[in-house]
Amino acid sequence: xxxxxxxxxxxxxxxxxxxxxxxxxxxxxxxxxxxxxxxxxxxxxxxxxxxxxxxxxxxxxxxxxxxxxxxxxxxxxxxxxxxxxxxxxxxxxxxxxxxxxxxxxxxxxxxxxxxxxxxxxxxxxxxxxxxxxxxxxxxxxxxxxxxxxxxxxxxxxxxxxxxxxxxxxxxxxxxxxxxxxxxxxxxxxxxxxxxxxxxxxxxxxxxxxxxxxxxxxxxxxxxxxxxxxxxxxxxxxxxxxxxxxxxxxxxxxxxxxxxxxxxxxxxxxxxxxxxxxxxxxxxxxxxxxx
DNA sequence: CATGCGTGGAA
DNA sequence: TTTCCAAGCAT
Numbered sequence: 001x002x003x004x005x006x007x008x009x010x011x012x013x014x015x016x017x018x019x020x021x022x023x024x025x026x027x028x029x030x031x032x033x034x035x036x037x038x039x040x041x042x043x044x045x046x047x048x049x050x051x052x053x054x055x056x057x058x059x060x061x062x063x064x065x066x067x068x069x070x071x072x073x074x075x076x077x078x079x080x081x082x083x084x085x086x087x088x089x090x091x092x093x094x095x096x097x098x099x100x101x102x103x104x105x106x107x108x109x110x111x112x113x114x115x116x117x118x119x120x121x122x123x124x125x126x127x128x129x130x131x132x133x134x135x136x137x138x139x140x141x142x143x144x145x146x147x148x149x150x151x152x153x154x155x156x157x158x159x160x161x162x163x164x165x166x167x168x169x170x171x172x173x174x175x176x177x178x179x180x181x182x183x184x185x186x187x188x189x190x191x192x193x194x195x196x197x198x199x200x201x202x203x204x205x206x207x208x209x210x211x212x213x214x215x216x217x218x219x220x221x222x223x224x225x226x227x228x229x230x231x232x233x234x235x236x237x238x239x240x241x242x243x244x245x246x247x248x249x250x251x252x253x254x255x256x257x258x259x260x261x262x263x264x265x266x267x268x269x270x271x272x273x274x275x276x277x278x279x280x281x282x283x284x285x286x287x288x289x290x
Numbered sequence: 291c292a293t294g295c296g297t298g299g300a301a
Numbered sequence: 302t303t304t305c306c307a308a309g310c311a312t
Contacts, residue, residue, distance in 0.1 A: 040308040080296080276295095301303100
């Protein structure tokens with residue numbers, strides 16, 4: 001389903017406005033792309049940039065990372081958030097060495113079999129790193145298509161069949177063009193067609209946007225539940241892990257008690273961190289990164 | 291399919 | 302000061 005009136009303006013806009021990101025440069029390796037995609041899951045580009053650079057310097061290949069303890073990945077992950085992603089990236093590196101001779105695979109089915117790689121990430125790596133033709137459906141793309149094509153402000157909570165059909169119908173036939181289209185729509189969503197304050201005045205397809213034509217009707221789907229934070233297990237786990245991350249030596253229980261007063265919750269969170277293999281117990285009362 | 295999972299900057 | 306996130310994944 002090639003020629004859509006959306007293609008040319010979006011591709012031209014991307015050519016003029018795309019950000020210069022390390023994982024988009026011609027010399028970027030598939031490993032660099034994969035690392036960036038894991039880090040960018042729910043984490044803003046600005047915070048990923050320095051960690052990605054340090055990561056690729058220290059571990060230029062999957063084999064280099066796979067040779068290290070998982071705790072080194074957790075430490076290097078720093079404050080990107082969702083540190084289980086660090087374990088998954090390490091696990092992906094191990095799997096790449098074991099199953100693919102140390103080379104990041106280019107096939108979607110091989111990619112999605114890696115830890116931490118779901119539909120979006122598999123399609124993104126196959127498309128961005130290898131130029132393959134895939135529907136790359138992230139939250140940015142979903143929002144752009146919801147607006148421009150479907151006339152709604154925001155996509156629903158989960159990907160629908162109809163949404164995927166729309167994205168598939170718009171995907172250019174030529175693989176190279178499809179890959180550029182995928183990253184271009186995503187970039188448009190990230191820079192112009194943003195969630196909160198879309199800059200329709202800068203949008204290359206504003207005159208073809210169904211949402212704009214309909215007068216920017218407000219989102220009418222199910223309310224997205226706000227995520228609580230203060231006092232949650234997530235906050236507690238974050239505090240505990242930060243103590244271990246910031247110490248080169250194993251830490252005593254007392255150091256953990258100091259950052260979270262609620263003993264029952266602290267104990268429970270420490271247990272889940274141990275169960276998740278984000279923390280290791282190295283003595284009767286001492287803990288460290290694995 | 292609904293939930294849980296971190297973080298720090300912007301509105 | 303609160304709120305709301307930001308290129309999802311696993312269960």
